[in-house]
Amino acid sequence: MIDNFINNTSSWLRADGPNPDIVISSRVRLARNLSGLSFSHMDNEADMKKVVELVLDSISKSSLLENYHKIDIDRLSNIDKLFLVEKRLISPEQTRGSNKYAAVNQDESVSIMINEEDHIRLQVVLSGLQLGKAWETADSVDNELEKNLSYAFSEEWGYLTSCLTNTGTGLRASVMLHLAGLVITKQINKILQAVSQLGLAIRGIYGEGTEALGNIFQISNQVTLGGKEADIISNISRLCEQLVEHEKNARDTLMNDSKDYIEDKIFRAYGIFKNARIISTIETIELLSDIRLGLSMGVLKDLSLYQLNKLFIITQPAYLQMLEGHEINSKLRDIKRADIIRQTLAGTE
Amino acid sequence: MIDNFINNTSSWLRADGPNPDIVISSRVRLARNLSGLSFSHMDNEADMKKVVELVLDSISKSSLLENYHKIDIDRLSNIDKLFLVEKRLISPEQTRGSNKYAAVNQDESVSIMINEEDHIRLQVVLSGLQLGKAWETADSVDNELEKNLSYAFSEEWGYLTSCLTNTGTGLRASVMLHLAGLVITKQINKILQAVSQLGLAIRGIYGEGTEALGNIFQISNQVTLGGKEADIISNISRLCEQLVEHEKNARDTLMNDSKDYIEDKIFRAYGIFKNARIISTIETIELLSDIRLGLSMGVLKDLSLYQLNKLFIITQPAYLQMLEGHEINSKLRDIKRADIIRQTLAGTE
Numbered sequence: 301m302i303d304n305f306i307n308n309t310s311s312w313l314r315a316d317g318p319n320p321d322i323v324i325s326s327r328v329r330l331a332r333n334l335s336g337l338s339f340s341h342m343d344n345e346a347d348m349k350k351v352v353e354l355v356l357d358s359i360s361k362s363s364l365l366e367n368y369h370k371i372d373i374d375r376l377s378n379i380d381k382l383f384l385v386e387k388r389l390i391s392p393e394q395t396r397g398s399n400k401y402a403a404v405n406q407d408e409s410v411s412i413m414i415n416e417e418d419h420i421r422l423q424v425v426l427s428g429l430q431l432g433k434a435w436e437t438a439d440s441v442d443n444e445l446e447k448n449l450s451y452a453f454s455e456e457w458g459y460l461t462s463c464l465t466n467t468g469t470g471l472r473a474s475v476m477l478h479l480a481g482l483v484i485t486k487q488i489n490k491i492l493q494a495v496s497q498l499g500l501a502i503r504g505i506y507g508e509g510t511e512a513l514g515n516i517f518q519i520s521n522q523v524t525l526g527g528k529e530a531d532i533i534s535n536i537s538r539l540c541e542q543l544v545e546h547e548k549n550a551r552d553t554l555m556n557d558s559k560d561y562i563e564d565k566i567f568r569a570y571g572i573f574k575n576a577r578i579i580s581t582i583e584t585i586e587l588l589s590d591i592r593l594g595l596s597m598g599v600l601k602d603l604s605l606y607q608l609n610k611l612f613i614i615t616q617p618a619y620l621q622m623l624e625g626h627e628i629n630s631k632l633r634d635i636k637r638a639d640i641i642r643q644t645l646a647g648t649e
Numbered sequence: 650m651i652d653n654f655i656n657n658t659s660s661w662l663r664a665d666g667p668n669p670d671i672v673i674s675s676r677v678r679l680a681r682n683l684s685g686l687s688f689s690h691m692d693n694e695a696d697m698k699k700v701v702e703l704v705l706d707s708i709s710k711s712s713l714l715e716n717y718h719k720i721d722i723d724r725l726s727n728i729d730k731l732f733l734v735e736k737r738l739i740s741p742e743q744t745r746g747s748n749k750y751a752a753v754n755q756d757e758s759v760s761i762m763i764n765e766e767d768h769i770r771l772q773v774v775l776s777g778l779q780l781g782k783a784w785e786t787a788d789s790v791d792n793e794l795e796k797n798l799s800y801a802f803s804e805e806w807g808y809l810t811s812c813l814t815n816t817g818t819g820l821r822a823s824v825m826l827h828l829a830g831l832v833i834t835k836q837i838n839k840i841l842q843a844v845s846q847l848g849l850a851i852r853g854i855y856g857e858g859t860e861a862l863g864n865i866f867q868i869s870n871q872v873t874l875g876g877k878e879a880d881i882i883s884n885i886s887r888l889c890e891q892l893v894e895h896e897k898n899a900r901d902t903l904m905n906d907s908k909d910y911i912e913d914k915i916f917r918a919y920g921i922f923k924n925a926r927i928i929s930t931i932e933t934i935e936l937l938s939d940i941r942l943g944l945s946m947g948v949l950k951d952l953s954l955y956q957l958n959k960l961f962i963i964t965q966p967a968y969l970q971m972l973e974g975h976e977i978n979s980k981l982r983d984i985k986r987a988d989i990i991r992q993t994l995a996g997t998e
Contacts, residue, residue, distance in 0.1 A: 560984055564926035575920030577913035635909055 302371060302380055306622050310387055310408035310425070313613060315605035317428020321596035322544050324476040324516065324609070325425050327388075328434040328533070330442055331461045331470035331524075332420040335452040339419050339462050348399035351419045358448035359403050359412065365444055368412070373400035379627060382618035388425055393417055410441055418462050418470075420445065429540055431473055435533045458525065468525030473533055475540045480515040480593040481550030484562070491546060492517075498539065499523060514585035519543075551597055566594030574645045579638045584615045602648035611644055651720060651729055655971050659736055659757035659774070662962060664954035666777020670945035671893050673825040673865065673958065674774050676737075677783040677882070679791055680810045680819035680873075681769040684801040688768055688811050697748035700768045707797035708752050708761065714793055717761070722749035728976060731967035737774055742766055759790055767811050767819075769794065778889055780822055784882045807874065817874030822882055824889045829864040829942040830899030833911070840895060841866075847888065848872060863934035868892075900946055915943030923994045928987045933964045951997035960993055 312325040337351055338344040359365045373381060373394060381395040389411045390402050401414035413421040422445070424438040452460040459470040466472070482488040492502050501522045504512040519540065521532050554562045569590030573579075579587075592608050594600035613619060615637045621627055624636060661674040686700055687693040708714045722730060722743060730744040738760045739751050750763035762770040771794070773787040801809040808819040815821070831837040841851050850871045853861040868889065870881050903911045918939035922928075928936075941957050943949035962968060964986045970976055973985060 560927055564987070567924040567926055568921050571920030571922075571924030572917050573920075575916040577916055578909055638913070 302376065302384065304369070305384070305387060305389070305404075305408075306619075308408060309610060310389070310613075312388070312409065312425040312427045313606065313609040314427050315609055317426055317430050319544050320428040320605050321592070322478055322547050323429040323540060324478055325427060326429055326431040326434045327423060327425045327474045327476070328431065328438045329424075329472045329474075330420075330422040330438050331418040331459065331466040331472075332422065332442070332445070333452040333460055333462065334419050335450045337419065339452065339460075345399070348415050352399055352401050352414050354449060355412070355414045355420060355445070356401065356403070358445050361448050362444040365403070365405075365412075365441065368403040368405050368410075371402045371404065373402060374398050379618050379621050383622050386613060386616040386618050391416055391421070394421075410437065412441070412445070418466070429475065429537065429544065431475060431533050431537045431540070435471075435473065435529060439529075465522075466524050468523075469527065469529050469532065471524055471529050471532055472520055473536050474518050474520035475536060476516060476518050477540065477543060477547070478514075478516050478589065478592055479543065479547050480589050481547050481554060483512075483515045484565075484593075485550045485553055487546070487550060491543070495519060495539065495543075498535075500536065500539065513582065514589040516585075516589070551593070555597060562593075562597070563599050566590050566597070566599045570594065570600060573641055574648070576638045576641070578634045579641065580634055581615065581617060581637070584637060584641070585612070588612055603645070607644060611641060614640060651725065651733065653718070654733070654736060654738070654753075654757070655968075657757060658959060659738070659962075661737070661758065661774040661776045662955065662958040663776050664958055666775055666779050668893050669777040669954055670941070671827055671896050672778040672889060673827055674776060675778055675780040675783045676772060676774045676823045676825070677780065677787045678773075678821045678823075679769075679771040679787050680767040680808065680815040680821075681771065681791070681794070682801040682809055682811065683768050684799045686768065688801065688809075694748070697764050701748055701750050701763050703798060704761070704763045704769060704794070705750065705752070707794050710797050711793040714752070714754075714761075714790065717752040717754050717759075720751045720753065722751060723747050728967050728970050732971050735962060735965040735968050740765055740770070743770075759786065761790070761794070767815070778824065778886065778893065780824060780882050780886045780889070784820075784822065784878060788878070814871075815873050817872075818876065818878050818881065820873055820878050820881055821869055822885050823867050823869035824885060825865060825867050826889065826892060826896070827863075827865050827938065827941055828892065828896050829938050830896050830903060832861075832864045833914075833942075834899045834902055836895070836899060840892070844868060844888065844892075847884075849885065849888065862931060863938040865934075865938070900942070904946060911942075911946070912948050915939050915946070915948045919943065919949060922990055923997070925987045925990070927983045928990065929983055930964065930966060930986070933986060933990070934961070937961055952994070956993060960990060963989060 333339040334351060334354060337347040356370060359368055373390065384390045385392055385395060387408065389404050389408060390413055394400050394402065394413050394416050399415050403412040404410065409425055411423045422438055422442055424434045426434045454460055458468040461467045461470055479488060482491055495502055499522055501520050503518045519536065521536060569587045573587045573591060588608055588611065591600060595603050595605060595608065614623065617633055620633050620636050628636065682688040683700060683703060686696040705719060708717055722739065733739045734741055734744060736757065738753050738757060739762055743749050743751065743762050743765045748764050752761040753759065758774055760772045771787055771791055773783040775783045803809055807817040810816045810819055828837060831840055844851055848871055850869050852867045853865065868885065870885060918936045922936045922940060937957055937960065940949060944952050944954060944957065963972065966982055969982050969985050977985065
C-alpha cells in the first residue's frame with residue numbers, strides 16, 4: 301500500500317533549493333478545522349469519520365488534488381507508520397488513535413493529514429531556503445480544499461484550532477538548518493539566544509525536547525495569532541538568510557584558522573562512515589554532520605548533498621526495515637545501516 | 650653520517666620470520682666487559698676511550714665484522730640519536746654521556762654497542778619467532794669479537810657485568826609479541842600472570858614501566874645466572890610458541906563469536922588511519938594494532954605486514970624528522986605522520 305514511497309525520494313531531499321548545504325528544508329504547515337464538527341480532543345468518533353469523508357471528497361473533487369496518493373493510516377503496520385514519519389509525510393501524532401488519513405502529492409512536497417490534532421493539517425516541505433514558495437503552495441492547496449469545505453473561522457480570531465497556540469493564521473513556518481560551523485566555532489549559543497529573543501522557537505531535528513543532534517536546528521514561529529501570514533514568512537526568511545551568512549562566515553573562519561583541524565575532523569568522520577560495519581542512527585547523524593560540512597567546504601568532493609540527504613533518511617530504523625522487507629532488531633539494523641552506507645559511498649574517495 | 654639508515658629497512662621489520670603476524674621480533678643481547686678496565690659506572694674517561702679503541706680494533710680485524718657500519722654516537726645530533734633508538738640499533742642508555750660507539754651490520758640485524766651500561770652490548774634482532782637463530786648469530790659475533798679481546802670472566806660467576814642482574818651468561822633474550830586477540834577476549838591477564846610465575850619478565854614495547862601500548866608485549870628472561878644459554882633460549886621459545894597458539898585461538902574465537910564486532914573495530918581503525926590528517930604516535934600504534942589484527946585475520950587484504958611494520962617505525966618522532974630533513978614541532982609531526990600513513994596506504998581498500 302505504501303510500497304511506492306520506498307523508492308520515491310521526497311523533493312525536499314533533492315538539495316536543489318537555495319543554499320541547500322546549510323538550509324536542508326523549508327516547511328509551512330496550516331491547521332484547519334471544519335465548522336459544525338467537534339475538533340476538541342478528537343473524542344467524537346462519528347465526527348472524525350465525517351471529517352475523513354468530507355476532506356477526501358474535497359480532494360477528489362479538485363483537479364489539482366485528485367491525483368494525491370491517499371493513505372488509510374489505520375490500516376498500516378507500526379513500521380509503515382514510522383516510515384511515513386521518518387519521511388516527514390505524517391507527524392508522530394498522526395500514528396496514534398484511529399480515523400487517520402493522509403493525502404500526499406507525487407513529489408512528496410505536500411501532505412494533507414486528516415484528523416491529526418486538527419481536522420486538517422496541510423504541510424508543504426521544500427528543499428533549501430524557500431519558505432515563500434512553500435507558503436504559496438500551501439495557500440493554493442488550502443484554497444482548493446476550501447472550495448468544497450467550510451472552515452471554522454472567526455472574524456475576530458481567525459482560523460479556530462484544537463489547541464489555542466495555533467489559532468489565528470494556523471500557520472507554522474519552520475526551517476531546518478545545518479549550523480555545524482557555528483557549533484564548532486562555539487558561536488551557536490549566542491546566535492540561538494538572539495533568535496529566541498525574536499520570539500522564534502529553536503529545536504533539534506526531532507521536535508521539542510531533543511538536543512540538536514548532528515548540529516541540525518529547526519527554527520519556527522511561536523505565535524500564529526495577530527500577524528499576517530506574509531509577515532511571519534518574510535520575518536523567518538530574513539532571519540534564516542542572516543543565519544546562512546553567519547554560518548558561511550564560521551566555515552570560512554574554520555578554513556582560514558583551523559584548516560588542519562577541520563580537515564582532520566571531516567576526513568575521520570568520512571573514514572569511519574565509509575568503513576564501519578556496525579553503526580547506530582545517532583552516530584550516523586553525527587558523522588553525516590561532519591561529512592556534510594566537508595562537502596560544503598570543498599574538503600570532500602566525490603559526494604553530493606543529495607546522497608547525504610538520502611542517507612539521512614534511508615538509514616532511519618523504519619526505512620531500513622522497509623528496505624529489508626521485514627522487521628529486524630536493533631542490532632541487525634546497525635549492521636544493515638552500515639551496509640547501506642558503504643554501498644552508497646562505494647567508489648567515492 | 651647516518652643517512653644510509655633512513656632508507657634502509659631493518660631486517661626484523663621484513664616480516665619474513667616464523668609467525669610474523671603475532672611475533673614481531675626475536676632479540677638476543679649479550680653483555681660483555683673487557684678485563685683490566687673499569688666497567689663499574691663508566692666513570693673512568695681514559696678506560697672508556699681504551700674500550701672504544703680495543704673494540705673497534707677487534708671489529709676491524711675480523712673478516713666477519715670489518716664491513717660493519719661504525720657510528721660515533723657522540724658526534725650525532727639528538728634527533729639522529731633518537732632515530733637510532735627508534736630503529737632499535739642503540740638503546741636509550743647509549744644516547745647519554747660520551748665515548749659512545751655502535752657498529753651495525755648491513756641488514757641492521759646485529760648491533761654492537763660500545764660503552765653502554767657494559768663495555769660491549771651485542772644485540773641481534775630478527776623477524777618473527779627465531780630466538781635460536783638470533784642466539785647462534787650473537788654467539789658467532791661474540792666469538793669473533795673475543796678473538797682479539799680479553800673478556801672479564803670468572804670461572805665461578807661467568808661473564809662479569811656492570812650490573813649484577815646481567816652477570817653469568819650476560820644473555821637477555823626477548824620476544825616482541827602482538828597479542829591483540831588475547832587482550833580483546835580479556836584473557837591476557839591470566840596469561841601474563843602465568844608467564845611471570847615462570848620467572849619471565851613482561852613489559853610494554855618501550856621497555857620497563859610502560860604499559861602495553863598497541864597490545865604489544867615483550868617477554869624476556871629475568872635471570873642470567875646459573876643457566877645455560879641454550880636452556881634460556883629454548884625455554885622462552887617454547888613459551889612463545891604456546892602464546893602464539895593461545896593468540897591464534899583467541900583470534901578464531903573472535904571470528905566465530907563476534908565477527909561483526911571485530912570487523913567493525915578493524916575497519917573503523919583502518920578508516921581513521923587512512924583518512925586522518927592529524928595523528929599522534931600513540932594513536933598510530935593503537936590503530937596499527939587493530940589493522941595488524943585485521944590483516945592477520947584476513948579481514949583486511951590489500952596490506953602487508955611489512956608495510957605495517959615499516960609504518961610503525963617511520964611514524965616515530967625522530968624518523969619523521971629525518972624524513973623531513975629538519976627538526977619539526979610536535980603539531981607539525983602529527984600532520985606529517987598522517988601524510989606518510991596516507992601515502993603508504995594509498996591504493997589499498
